Each structure stands twice: as C-alpha cells, then as structure tokens.
Amino acid sequence: MKKIVVTAKSIEEAIKNGLAQLNVTEDRVTIQVLEQPAKGLFGLIGVKEAKVELELKMDAVDIAEQFLGEVFQTMALQVAIGREQDQDGVLLNLTGQDLGILIGRRGQTLDSLQYLVNIVANRHRDTPTRIVIDAEQFRVRRRRTLEQLADRLAGRVIKYKKEVILEPMSPQERKIIHSYLQNHAVVRTFSKGDEPNRRVVIAMRSQG
Incomplete structure (x- = not known):
C-alpha cells in the first residue's frame, strides 16, 4: 500500500501537495498529521513546517490482487497479474508457468477462483466492482472454441x-x-435442466 510523507508551511498545503503527488482525490487516502506547523523565534528563526502522512486506501481491485498474491504464494506459484479495464468491469490476467492448475477442467477452477476474489x-x-480473472488468455480461447461449436x-x-x-x-459458457x-x-437457443446439469438447446426458429 503506497504511503508518502509531505511537508509544507501549512497542513492544508501539505495535504494538497500530497494528493497531487499521488494523483488522487482526498477520499482515496487516509491522512495523519505527524507535526503541526510552528513559528520560530521572532517568527523567522527555526520555523517548523507541517508534516502529514498520506496513505492510499485499497480499492476492490487492490484487495483482489493482494488476495491472489497470497493464494499464489501458498501454492508456490510465480504468477504476474496484469490489470485492464473492460466494458464489464476489471480484467485481471494471470501469466506465468504451470497455470493449468489455476484453470482446471474447462476453466472450472478459474471460475471458482474468480468467485472467491469477487467475494473478498x-x-x-x-x-461492487465486477472482477474477471483470466489466465494466459484462456477465456478468450475458450470463447472462440464455444463460438465455433455454436456455428457447427x-x-x-x-x-x-x-x-x-x-x-x-x-x-x-451458456451465456x-x-x-x-x-x-x-x-x-434459436434456450436452456433446460437444473444446475449443475443445465444445458443449452439449439433449435429451429418458428416460421411464420
């Protein structure tokens, strides 16, 4: 979590300068005043500036990345996490070696991990912020496979x-x-059955 200490002639100025350094608004940080400003002798000698500490608050995606990092550490996996915004929320793409264990059969482990991440x-x-977890572009490849299957x-x-x-x-996947x-x-398509055995049905459209 990022934390900075800023000094200035006044507390207000120190906070303003700190927010500019972090490039965030005040609601994104916690502020602690470390030292009050004080005038020196005759108002000139030994002037003490205000000192404040600004600490970035963790947002949902920060918490998600921290949680994933702890999971990967427990599993002794070296995984890099890339973050990007998409139309549905935030995509966290995982890259590294031996990620098959994180993907699982047809992405079932990845789906479970994504579910836990969103809860945490x-x-x-x-x-809530919708967070999608992908590994080595699995979801992109799986979508392409399912669309080809739908065509066929x-x-x-x-x-x-x-x-x-x-x-x-x-x-x-049904979606x-x-x-x-x-x-x-x-x-046309529709679904039938109950979870976890719910299935997609492809049928002819009614004519006329």
Missing part, C-alpha cells in the same frame, strides 16, 4: 431440422452460446 474484494462495498451445431440443426442439446455448461446465436436468422 467486494465484501465491505456498497457498489447450428449448421447441424439447419441440415437435419432437429434440435441439438449440448452438454452441461457453466452459466458463463456465450446464447449471445453468439441470439440474432441468428434460422435457429
């Missing part, structure tokens, strides 16, 4: 005029299939 990061917040199965439905029921998928085919001119 947002537990004391009125407005939609073609089969059109050819044989018979609905296709996919294997059980997570809510995130990819539904979104990809939602504007398809010939086929």
Whole structure:
C-alpha cells in the first residue's frame, strides 16, 4: 500500500501537495498529521513546517490482487497479474508457468477462483466492482472454441431440422452460446435442466 510523507508551511498545503503527488482525490487516502506547523523565534528563526502522512486506501481491485498474491504464494506459484479495464468491469490476467492448475477442467477452477476474489474484494462495498480473472488468455480461447461449436451445431440443426442439446455448461459458457446465436436468422437457443446439469438447446426458429 503506497504511503508518502509531505511537508509544507501549512497542513492544508501539505495535504494538497500530497494528493497531487499521488494523483488522487482526498477520499482515496487516509491522512495523519505527524507535526503541526510552528513559528520560530521572532517568527523567522527555526520555523517548523507541517508534516502529514498520506496513505492510499485499497480499492476492490487492490484487495483482489493482494488476495491472489497470497493464494499464489501458498501454492508456490510465480504468477504476474496484469490489470485492464473492460466494458464489464476489471480484467485481471494471470501469466506465468504451470497455470493449468489455476484453470482446471474447462476453466472450472478459474471460475471458482474468480468467485472467491469477487467475494473478498467486494465484501465491505456498497457498489461492487465486477472482477474477471483470466489466465494466459484462456477465456478468450475458450470463447472462440464455444463460438465455433455454436456455428457447427447450428449448421447441424439447419441440415437435419432437429434440435441439438449440448452438454452441461457453466452459466458463463451458456451465456456465450446464447449471445453468439441470439440474432441468428434460422435457429434459436434456450436452456433446460437444473444446475449443475443445465444445458443449452439449439433449435429451429418458428416460421411464420
């Protein structure tokens, strides 16, 4: 957590200078006054400046990164965490060696890790931040695979005029299939069954 000590002629000026250094607003820091300003002899000699300490408050993503760091340390994994903003929230992309253990079968471990991270990061917040965890671009590759699967199965439905029921998928993966085919001119999708065995069905659209 970043912390700086700033001196100036007044407490207000020290705080202002510290916020400028950190490039944040006052609500993003905790402030502690270390020394009050004092005039010296005759108002000239031995003037003591104000000294304040500004410490950045951790936001949800900072907490998420700290939590992940502790998990990786426990697992003896060397993992770098990259942060980027996307339209849905914040993406934390993990890079390193032997990350298959973090991904799991079809991303199930990654989904569980993402679920835990969001709980830890947002537990004391009125407005939660959506945090997506990816590892070595797994989610990008998995999305491409699912979209290719949707294309292929939609073609089969059109050819044989018979609905296709996919294997059980997570809510995130079902959403990819539904979104990809939602504007398809010939086929439609819906889900059936109960978790964790809920499945996507691809069927012909009603004609007329």
